[in-house]
Amino acid sequence: MRRVDLALIMPWIAHGARVLDLGCGDGDLLGMLRLQRDAEGLGVDIDHEHILNCVAAGIPVIEQDLNEGLGNFGSGSFDLVVMTNALQTLRYPHHVLDEMLRIGREVIVTFPNFGHWSCRLHLALQGRMPVSKFMPYTWYDTPNIHFCTVRDFDILCAERNIRVLDRLVLGADHTRNALASRWPNLFGTTAAYHIAR
């Protein structure tokens, strides 16, 4: 997730919150939280380069594979659990979501919206899985094994009794433009959900 996108979820994060960032990348979000929210965070990642960059930035980071469970984190041990743009890479996204909601009082999750019109058009006209600047991988060699749409995620939340506290759907220009607000599942490229149980 780009820094401009991260800035948009900032208002959902309280001052001094204890934040667990799953798939924290180079620690951009936790770095911003440290500066802007005085929040002490912990990142989790598996990529060596990401871990090194977090350490270099003074961001606490744990090397751990999200697909192997989060049982090592205590229930309610964090104020907030965040996962930006990683849900679609997980083996069992719904189980991880349950775990996030167990560990954190609140959860923020962001994901690319596969329901965007360009994906639909690509599939409809070319009959092939969408490949774009936005989703640059071939279907057989991609970290993104569980794409979903905004509507899919709404239904998942309803089915699993997850409360949606806030939702933000960004358009192609990475802002909350009018089209993405009116028809999020058609014009949204990235969705951000603020959820709880």
Place this chain on the structure above:
Amino acid sequence: MPATFPADSVGLVTPRLQRFDAPVTLSCGRELPGFELVYETYGELNAAGSNAVLICHALSGHHHAAGYHSEDDRKPGWWDHYIGPGKPIDTRRFFVVSLNNIGGCHGSTGPTSINPATGIPWGPDFPSLRARDWVLTQRMLMKALGIEVWAAVIGGSLGGMQAMRWALLYPDEVRHCVVIASAMKLTAQNIAFNEAARQAIVSDPNFHGGRYLEHDTLPRRGLALARMIGHITYLSEGGMRDRFGRALKAGDLTLGSDAAVEFQVESYLRYQGDVFATRFDANTYLLMTKALDYFDLARDYGDDPVAAFAHARARFLVISFTTDWRFAPARSREIVNALIAAGRAVSYAEIESEHGHDAFLVPIPRYQALLSAYMQRVAEECP
């Protein structure tokens, strides 16, 4: 034989001796009537006294962690890959203190020292030690050197146990704690290996109940065997396969050949054992392995590691190695999980290596980069 030392070496170093005359009460309840610590320092203490780093050594380690004692030294100190100008523990930025712990056999007061009460070497009568006794005496050296707070306390294996103990006992005197290939306590299997090694020593006919110096002899075979057992557990199966395979040093196994067969790995292990037996004291080996066995980070905190780490103030870096089965990554993850639950700042990485437990001594690019990056932050925080 470096005529000139490498540019990233601390170069020629001279060990120093610090004498402490006041008796010190040890965790076993007995008193040590004064003692000496041999130590080395690398780099300069800054004006604020805020850039000091303590290196805690492991089972067979000592004060000579970096640099050379003479121009003829074939090898530098035991952690030279990690300490020096431009190295992860950068001596241009840090004042590094490395000592030989009490009970050791490289110049600090230990079983080979003279017991002032009897006039003969302590031998088996040297008081039993715990990691906290080392922390206590390291702290006395710290005060003698005019250091109020460690920028970091760093240790691998048994050294990592000391580093963690530091963070619990003196939380205000440790800013960062770096725990490498360590554990909060040994497993039964781990204690078992130590006991097999100890039995090798005590069953040597030259051991004489630990009074071999009085008999003017040394339990060399027992000590060598102890080291061979230990050494196997410090390597990984894959590492040994890659390094030795089934290669023969002597003889052959073709039909009709009666020549004595010796595998490379046999020759290597025997050599390692023999070298160790000439430079290490058997009673020290017994003392150190027992201190390892006795260590249990959370024992005094209701057996709750989270409650234990709640006493710490330091920020932590924990590192493990994939093929280390003596101090497995799972043991490091236990440390990390307890730290997270205690609300401490911690970073953790599991480094790929074929070197087993010994990996913590070996130059591994990812390990070097990570420790460098972490220590750079530590240096930037030094006022």
